[in-house]
Amino acid sequence: MQRIGTLVRRMLRMTLAGADAQALAHEQGASTRLFGAAQKFVQRMNRAEMVPATAANVAESLRELRYYESAAEQALQAALASVLPDAQIAEAYALFERRSLALLDTIEAADRKHEVANDDSALIESLSQSMEAAYGALKAQLLQAGAAGTLAISAMEEGLRRQSALRRALQQVAKAHSRALTFAD
Numbered sequence: 001m002q003r004i005g006t007l008v009r010r011m012l013r014m015t016l017a018g019a020d021a022q023a024l025a026h027e028q029g030a031s032t033r034l035f036g037a038a039q040k041f042v043q044r045m046n047r048a049e050m051v052p053a054t055a056a057n058v059a060e061s062l063r064e065l066r067y068y069e070s071a072a073e074q075a076l077q078a079a080l081a082s083v084l085p086d087a088q089i090a091e092a093y094a095l096f097e098r099r100s101l102a103l104l105d106t107i108e109a110a111d112r113k114h115e116v117a118n119d120d121s122a123l124i125e126s127l128s129q130s131m132e133a134a135y136g137a138l139k140a141q142l143l144q145a146g147a148a149g150t151l152a153i154s155a156m157e158e159g160l161r162r163q164s165a166l167r168r169a170l171q172q173v174a175k176a177h178s179r180a181l182t183f184a185d
Contacts, residue, residue, distance in 0.1 A: 001064055002111060004034050005176060008068045009104050011075040012169055016097050021079040031072045038065050060179065067176035074169035081162035086151050089159065092141045096134040096163065100170055103127040107177045121178070128174050135167045 011027045021028075038061075106127055110120040139160065146156030 001038075001061060001068075004031065004038070004065065004068050005111065005173070006108075007031050007034065008071045008075070008169075009108060009173060011072055012104060012166070012173065013101070015075045015079045015166060015169075016100055018083045019079055021076060024076055024079050028072065028076055031069075035065065035069050035072075064176045064179045067172045067179065071169040071172035071176070074165045074172065078162045078165035078169065081158050081165070082155070083162070086145060086155065086159075088145060088150065089138070089141055092134070092138040093163075096131070096138045096166075099127065099131040099134045100166065103131050103170060103174065107173060110177065124174060124177065128171070131170055132167070135163060138163055 007027060007030055011024055011031065014024055014027070103124065106120070106124055110124065113120075142151070142156050142159045142163070145151035146153050151159075
């Protein structure tokens with residue numbers, strides 16, 4: 001599961017940096033193969049009788065896998081949308097990107113430690129809220145620019161779709177990490 005998480009976070013980083021869907025094609029293919037392999041493994045396990053504890057472990061793994069799968073899908077959706085060209089939005093986007101990367105960095109650092117730490121969970125929650133606040137400010141600026149006519153409505157909508165997909169992907173990665181920590185307890 002850790003390999004899948006690393007791959008999905010890399011996809012998110014690439015998308016935040018402005019990569020398009022074509023640039024994500026390799027990672028998308030690899031993630032699809034990993035998701036498929038994990039699902040086949042679970043199917044094989046289902047053929048054998050499992051003790052309740054093993055069944056619970058498999059269920060938790062499937063939940064974590066689904067979060068990562070959703071995050072990968074959202075990263076690809078964001079990559080399909082255009083990067084914001086508007087200079088007046090650039091500052092708000094840069095803040096959203098910095099806060100998103102801080103969240104990803106912290107999740108990756110916690111994953112490398114291979115241990116549960118309550119201070120990591122609190123920091124990740126705080127960084128998630130910070131990312132959400134930056135997303136809210138960016139969304140408000142996009143809507144304001146569209147309403148004022150300084151940004152074409154089509155560009156505003158494209159920007160909203162992109163940022164919303166990125167936000168959902170980041171939420172899913174944070175949930176997967178949180179589930180993995182809860183599961184490790």
